Amino acid sequence: MESNIETKKPSLLGLIVNPVKQFNRMKERPTVWLPMFSVMLLLGATTYLTFSPSSKDKVSIYFELMVLLSGILYYGLIIFISALIFWLITSIGGRKTKFVSMFSLSIFVTFIIIIESALVSLISHFTDLHVSITSSQSVFSVKEPYRSMIGAFDIFIIWSLVLLAIGLQKVGGVTKRTAWISVAILFLLFFLVHFIGGLFIALLHF
Numbered sequence: 568m569e570s571n572i573e574t575k576k577p578s579l580l581g582l583i584v585n586p587v588k589q590f591n592r593m594k595e596r597p598t599v600w601l602p603m604f605s606v607m608l609l610l611g612a613t614t615y616l617t618f619s620p621s622s623k624d625k626v627s628i629y630f631e632l633m634v635l636l637s638g639i640l641y642y643g644l645i646i647f648i649s650a651l652i653f654w655l656i657t658s659i660g661g662r663k664t665k666f667v668s669m670f671s672l673s674i675f676v677t678f679i680i681i682i683e684s685a686l687v688s689l690i691s692h693f694t695d696l697h698v699s700i701t702s703s704q705s706v707f708s709v710k711e712p713y714r715s716m717i718g719a720f721d722i723f724i725i726w727s728l729v730l731l732a733i734g735l736q737k738v739g740g741v742t743k744r745t746a747w748i749s750v751a752i753l754f755l756l757f758f759l760v761h762f763i764g765g766l767f768i769a770l771l772h773f
Contacts, residue, residue, distance in 0.1 A: 577671070579605055579678050586730055589675070590737035597671035597738075603646075606674060607639055609681050614638055616688040642677060649673040653731075656749045657739035664739045672734045676727050683723035711772070715765030719758045728754055 576598045577589035614635045650666065650673035657664040690700065728750050735746040 576601075577675065579675065582675050582678065582730070586733060587737065590672075590734050593668065593671050593675070593734075594738045594740075597665070597668040599667060599671055599674065602671065602674045602678070606642070606646075606678050606681055609678075609685055610638055610642060611635055613681065613685040613688045616685070616692040642681070646670070646673045646677050649677070652753070653735065653739065656735060656745070657741055660739070660741035660745045662740040668738050672731075672738050676731050676734065679723055679727040679730060683721065711765045711769035713765065715761045715768065716758065719754075719761045724757070 574595040575592055576596050577592040579602055581589045614631070617634075647670070650670040653669040653672055654664060654666050657669065686700075731753075732743075732746045732750045735741050735749060736743055739746075741749075
């Protein structure tokens with residue numbers, strides 16, 4: 568007998584405690600608007616914490632608003648481009664996956680990255696520590712470009728990549744091998760971007 572029980576929508580908080588269940592739900596009912604709003608709300612709170620009370624006397628509200636809008640635009644583009652890449656991966660893997668499913672997956676994976684940013688902002692807001700305690704940068708004291716390079720090895724980044732590999736399998740329907748090879752390539756590209764960014768910073772301080 569066919570069940571008429573409607574599949575629940577995936578939740579961002581559920582991604583932390585039971586990601587497989589959320590990805591299975593996402594495959595049946597990909598959701599976009601509420602998770603996107605939640606991610607942007609968390610991003611707004613992170614931006615607010617970035618400016619300490621003492622700096623608010625020097626930084627105009629207009630500048631803070633511009634920082635917030637630029638952050639929303641930046642992460643919005645990241646989510647869209649990532650979703651497009653995920654959709655291409657599933658298409659190359661021979662699976663017919665809806666773009667909205669990959670867009671939903673991209674939002675959920677980005678949520679983990681935003682958590683890391685919020686944690687860094689929260690710590691720096693109440694302390695003088697301005698480095699992520701979850702990154703290898705807090706362990707090794709090196710100069711650029713090596714500092715940016717080891718910054719790619721962050722607990723939240725690795726966590727998001729693991730979730731992405733699982734999500735590509737559960738939501739996109741690709742094989743385990745395809746998922747992990749794709750994630751490995753994405754990490755290498757991410758590492759390369761960090762390396763180039765580190766070189767640029769090193770040149771500015773040369």
